Amino acid sequence: MTETPKYTPLYDLHVKLGGRMVPFAGYAMPVQYPAGILKEHAHTREAAGFFDVSHMGQAFLDGMDGDVAAAFETLAPGDVAGLAPGRQRYSVLLNDEGGIMDDLMVARAAPALGQNRLFLVVNASMKDADFAHIETKLRGRATLTRLDDRALFALQGPKAAAVLARHATGVEALAFMETGVFDIAGVRCFISRSGYTGEDGFEISVPAAAARELAEKLLAEPEVAPIGLGARDSLRLEAGLCLYGHDIDAGTSPIEAGLAWVIAKRRRQAGDFPGAGRILKELAEGPARRRVGILPEGRAPVREGAEILNEQGDRIGVVTSGGFGPTVNGPIAMGYVSPAFAAVGTPVQLMLRGKAVAGRIAALPFTPHRYVK
Amino acid sequence: MSEKIYYTKEHEWVRVEGNIATIGITDFAQSQLGDVVFVELPEAGRDLKAGEAAAVVESVKAASEVYAPVSGKVTQANAALADSFSLINEAPESDGWFFKLELANAGELGGLMDRAAYDAFVKEHA
Known part of the structure; x- marks a missing residue:
């Protein structure tokens, strides 16, 4: 292209x-x-x-009659209505199958920016699709203004x-x-x-x-x-953070992705978000696969697309992001595996240029978050 | 012993002394790759055909194949790289060499470029 x-x-x-x-x-x-x-x-x-x-992509979303947050909650599983002015959350747009259409940041605008207004920041690769989706779904309830x-x-x-x-x-x-x-x-x-x-x-x-x-x-x-x-x-x-289109996509549920925390408690009880059927079922029974961290042994980076095998050589998953971690000073990866192999410390094999490299499931993040308390 | 250095369109250099060719990547190649974090080298004794994938060099961003510019039997891989991949960035055309091989067909060298031709090639394609 x-x-x-x-x-x-x-x-x-x-x-x-x-x-x-x-x-x-x-x-x-x-x-x-x-x-x-x-x-x-x-x-x-x-x-x-x-x-x-x-x-x-940056945009304002303004409510028309009711609370803009209530409108936005029809597209995402977070507690947006509970956001105090100026407060921000990480969230996801869900399709009707409970897959992640995009991940994004949503803030209830500070009073100086306007009343009944959300400020959205979405991925570059998805912004046109996201904004079209939001406009279509919230027509009559909210107005989207792109901040190009x-x-x-x-x-x-x-x-x-x-x-x-x-x-x-x-x-x-x-x-x-x-x-x-x-x-x-x-x-x-x-x-x-x-x-x-x-x-x-x-x-x-x-x-x-x-x-x-x-x-x-x-x-x-x-x-x-x-x-x-x-x-x-x-x-x-x-930092163990997902890259859209790689670690999460329209087929991935937040539960598979280890992002169950984006489904607010009130929303779980109400089951009032797209794909709630699948997502609540996965919350109760566990998903078919889970996102994990992986530490390959040795020095060779194991990259996106590499197959993950168990010790017996059966395919149990695939790497979705991988490379060299400069602070870790070694190769690191994330991927999806069957839940039976998702426990930290589980030994795995990673297919690299036709050869199996040993590794193990590791806790995420690889380097501790140092957000301000 | 006289030595001569040849270059390829894949941005490798080949330094020939007698029947032994030392092979590495050019300064232009390392600058395009960025920081090297891993390299996989061919084992001594392996027979390589010209154009065959011989080594892999990994930067933070991506893995790249290094092809044998000429045919021959590998005599030695650069052990110093195992401890210090950064040699490839710091001294790509000297201490950061990849492997040596015994030439199977010195005639293949005729198809490679000299420095002036390589510099012109880089200028044209960069």
């Missing part, structure tokens, strides 16, 4: 910084900068990494809060999964304390027109380095 790529507002800056631009979800994005993935990964764990995630005129940054790492507080007064007071409206250099930004690395950090929504200026301000801080998609992937894999 050769389509003209789309560009984020930071494209020229990535090129200036020496970013190696690759196609990703229809956009030209930096996979790495001259420092390289290993250094970028380590820098994020030790200091603060700046990521351009402007390709992701806004860029999105992530600032991640143990020094992210100290750095961002120099530019956004009071931002250090945000709790994990809390959002607010802050001025950076006189520009109104929507900031949430969240991310995709397992570290403390922020996602910062800014007007596209101001994106370059604000990005350069953050990158000028001594603790901050630009980080590409390569390290974004190794960071999230070590």
Whole structure:
């Protein structure tokens, strides 16, 4: 497929910084900068990494008559109605078979952003489909407004809060999964304390027109380095976080994916979300497969698509994400196995270039989450 | 002993001393791969045909095959790489060599490029 790529507002800056631009979800994005993935990964764990995630989909969802959260709950199994203003949750859009159409962040907008309004951030590769689905399903109940005129940054790492507080007064007071409206250099930004690395950090929504200026301000801080998609992937894999289209897709239920916690207690009791039949059954009886962490022995990375065998050589599952974990300093993987083999410590074999590599089921995450308490 | 270095379109180099060829990947190749985190090398004694997959080099992002540029019997794999894959990034055209083989057909070298031709090839395709 050769389509003209789309560009984020930071494209020229990535090129200036020496970013190696690759196609990703229809956009030209930096996979790495001259420092390289290993250094970028380590820098994020030790200091603060700046990521351009402007390709992701941002939107407001505004309620018409009733509560917008009640409308959104018809598409997702989380407790959205119970979100206090400014609070954010990880959730999933479900199809009628209980499969995950996408995973996303949903916040009840802070009062300064508007009443009866949700702020959504969805995956780049799914944004057109997600927004069409939401608009169609909620017609007459809610209005979706795409925020294509806004860029999105992530600032991640143990020094992210100290750095961002120099530019956004009071931002250090945000709790994990809390959002607010802050001025950076006189520009109104929507900031949430969240991310995709397992570290403390922020996602910062800014007007596209101001994106370059604000990005350069953050990158000028001594603790901050630009980080590409390569390290974004190794960071999230070590953190045990799912990549849509790989670790979860339209056939995967949240229970299989180890995401039962996204089904709120009230919603389980009511059974009022798409695919509730399958999902409640899996909650009660267990799913047919489970997402697990896997530690291959030795040094060779075992990647997506590798078959997982038990000790007898029978196929028990498949790797959905795998590679080298720079902080772990060795190969790591995630995949799905039959529940009988999902216990931590279970020995498995992984098929790599026609040969079996020994490994074992491991606890997720591979590196502890260090979210702010 | 005189030595001569040849290059391939797959971004390998072949340094020939007498009947022994030392094979590695070029600086351009390592820069495209990024940080190397694993390499699988052929065992001594293995007979390789030109064009056959001989080694695998893994960066954080992906696995890439390294093909035998010429035919021959493997005499040695670079043991230093087992402890330090980063040699491939740091010294790809010297200490980061992959393996040596005894040439089966020195005539195959005629189909490879010299440095000037390789540099022009990279410039054209980069």
